[in-house]
Amino acid sequence: MRRTLLKKQRNSFQEKVYEKVKRIPKGEVLTYKEVAILAGKPKASIAVGNILNKNRDYKIPCHRVIKSDGSMGGYNRGLRRKAYLLKKEGVVIKDGRVVLFKFG
């Protein structure tokens, strides 16, 4: 299983998602939709969330990915953690929602 999976993952949607998310600059956030678009599938926002959820990799700043609404969907390590990290990076959070950001 490992080998086949690895081979398949080499150039998959998931791989692109990881790349894009990893490249998000500090103090900036992207929506699931944006990530999906960057990955080449504008309608795959939910898949993005699914991937990030399962991923659980420290190299990937999942906390910089939020919903297009401005509210942060979830975080495998705890929503509180996500808000905390975001705040530290300069993003303003209000009642679990991102405010004072570029989109709006």
Added chain:
DNA sequence: GACCTGACTCAAC
């Protein structure tokens, strides 16, 4: 290979 799920989004009510 069909069916269900989920950290989603949009439009309608």
Added chain:
DNA sequence: AGTTGAGCCAGGT
């Protein structure tokens, strides 16, 4: 403004 239904995508069962 909060809820509902339908659409979309990858993964897992």
